[in-house]
Amino acid sequence: MKRMPVEIAGKTVAPGESATVVLPVPDTSLRQGAGMPVHVFHGRREGPALFITAAIHGDEMNGIEIVRRLVGMKRLQRLSGTLYAVPVVNIYGFIANARYLPDRRDLNRFFPGKAGGSLASELAKVLFENVVAPCQFGVDLHTGSNHRTNLPHLRGNMDDEVVLGMAEAYGAPLALNVAGAEGSLRYSAEECGVKTLLYEAGEALRFDELSIRAGVRGLTSLMEHLGMLTPRKTARRKKVPMQIAHDRTWCRAPASGVFKAGAKLGQRVRKGEILGTIYDPFSNQSYALESPKNGVVIGVQSLPSVYKGDAVTHIACFEALAKAEASVDQFSELMMEETPIS
Known part of the structure; x- marks a missing residue:
């Protein structure tokens, strides 16, 4: 059966093609126009749909670089399924080097959004309807906030076998088995049946190379796990045992x-x-x-x-505290030794 194209914001992306679609969002106060770019890769072969979002908080830079490196990979030309990658969700905060929206609202408390509400509600609705809702899986990329640095780790519902499998495939050393806050992207996506992980690493307004490399590595590993990318035959990718915090x-x-x-x-x-x-x-x-x-x-x-x-x-x-510390040490050594993925 012939694979059908996908439509997003009035644009059509045919099987085997990719496009950058700019979602319409409210103008800036200068009325110079605004948009939220989304990289869409629609594979020739059937497969799942995965969304990747970064900079829901406008000062979180690591995710932006992770998405940039990911969408530049030649491997995506042989993609199965569909990938939606959004490098900057909160474009208003990004312009101002600020975590929140201009009205000080936290965008990650207004999903799935609604028309006719606040700027946060409008922005959340645009992203959710066009990018999140069409998918079966998702990864939301974050960093620490307010002058705090986070060790690379995952957050999600680890009691869900599918989410646990995604987390183990991602390859981070630690994971927190925690529910998403009501109104967050992860919470709202899961309410709609979209299995979602949150990746935390580094600090706001800074690039951290280890966190970025681990993020790119994790996403490609996850896409292999989901059958979207063919695993590399040259060398088996090393992983460390993931420890789950209670x-x-x-x-x-x-x-x-x-x-x-x-x-x-x-x-x-x-x-x-x-x-x-x-x-x-x-x-x-x-x-x-x-x-x-x-x-x-x-x-x-x-x-x-x-x-x-x-x-x-x-x-x-953690129940096995020594194992958790060992996983972190092994992960750091692995990321320092390994050649960046391309």
Whole structure:
């Protein structure tokens, strides 16, 4: 049976073709026009539809570079199924180097969106109807926020066997078994039956090469798992065992001051262990930040100045703590040794 073309925003993409389609979104305040570019690859052969989104928060740069590298691959010319890749969802925040929309709304709390609502609702509706709804699978790319750096890890419903298989194929060392927040892209996609992963890595407004390479590697591995790309015959891709966290917690500053971190990303910590020290900048007084649980550090604040109650260090908890730390170490070594994928 002949494969049918796909339509998006009034444009038709035939089997074996690719196109960049600009979705219409509300103008900027200067009325100079605006659009959300989507790379569409429609394979000649039947297969699933996968969406990849980046920069739902406008200051998250790693995902933009991951998408750029992915869509430049010659392998996509032999794609089975359909790929929708959006390098910048929140174009307004991206222009302003800002996480949120101009009205300070978090776009990732307004899915699936609605017509006639706020700018966030309008933008969410355009993306959801044109990119998310036609798919069976999805990956949403993120980084840490507000001067925080995240260790590369996945988030998703790991109790779902399909999502768990996607996560294991992606190849990140750690995963959090957590539900998406209501109104988030992942939550809304899953409500519509679209199996979705969230990839967290690096920090806002910065490129992190390891996080980017791991992201590209993960997406191509996932597409092989879904039957969209043919696995490479030359060499079997190495992977590390993925460890799933059963709990997580933020360690909050016990006092305001200047924070000097002691624990590093990927480090195993014990309950009561000192993760860093907060100093009074005008005296010798200091306050220790203690880990409330056993776990592995998956997020740290990079900005020294803190207020009491600030989320400073993110801890993920595992049944096999030593295995989790080992997976992180093996993953870092693998990414440093491996030639970037093309």
